[in-house]
């Protein structure tokens with residue numbers, strides 16, 4: 019496995035040159051666009067890695083998976099899906115058009131910005147700090163790593179340049195679908211996107227989802243099985259934004275990307291996969307990361323379809 023991963027990283031590193039860092043969050047421009055790394059954990063807890071697997075980056079949209087899980091834990095699935103749908107949009111992750119075009123005004127799904135702003139608003143807690151702590155504590159458990167924290171520099175950068183996310187949130191407030199203090203909800207959203215981790219952390223979180231919510235390293239159940247199923251289904255249909263259909267056809271694994279360059283993938287009952295490659299394609303997915311996971315899926319026959 020180590021040889022295979024090294025070869026795949028070497029073969030796909032060159033694609034970083036064809037992508038771009040996410041410039042709309044200026045702090046993300048500090049990354050090296052040529053980095054590429056992968057980490058894999060199997061359901062017995064065995065770990066494999068290659069390339070720049072230990073570089074830190076911010077979780078960005080992959081935090082949407084966490085806020086969905088916590089929103090369901092706190093409210094039950096019915097109440098969550100009264101507030102956010104589960105349909106792919108075919109639009110970019112920060113698109114506004116669907117919010118106005120839909121009959122209900124509900125965001126289309128929890129994996130786009132509007133939907134994640136909604137699920138973050140549904141996490142219980144007396145203030146932003148308490149809610150953020152729940153997100154961090156959850157991540158510490160599923161990554162088996164206590165060193166998970168917010169990158170202040172990226173957070174401030176997101177907050178300063180987050181006009182589009184403010185527009186989405188205030189629009190939902192104006193139509194009555196989003197409840198609560200909009201600035202506080204946005205603050206939580208910016209902070210959760212700025213949580214820093216590495217490919218190993220994503221791989222471990224991925225294997226917990228693959229293992230129906232049981233931590234492979236100690237057998238403890240931390241996410242209900244039905245919640246894992248919901249989350250993996252939504253990752254397949256919506257996780258790679260408006261490239262989700264193509265990803266399902268070419269790779270066939272539930273996955274979620276973020277503009278920090280991360281991809282988390284979860285192969286049911288087999289593997290969790292974490293990838294880092296910060297150069298992005300025009301849809302905001304890691305350009306070399308996509309090639310790498312496609313090759314891996316072909317080599318190991320990982321498609322669930």
Ligand code: GLN
Nearest residue numbers: 078079111211276277302
């Ligand atoms: N923080 C980013 C944003 O809100 C997350 C988007 C992403 O990773 N696609 O725009």
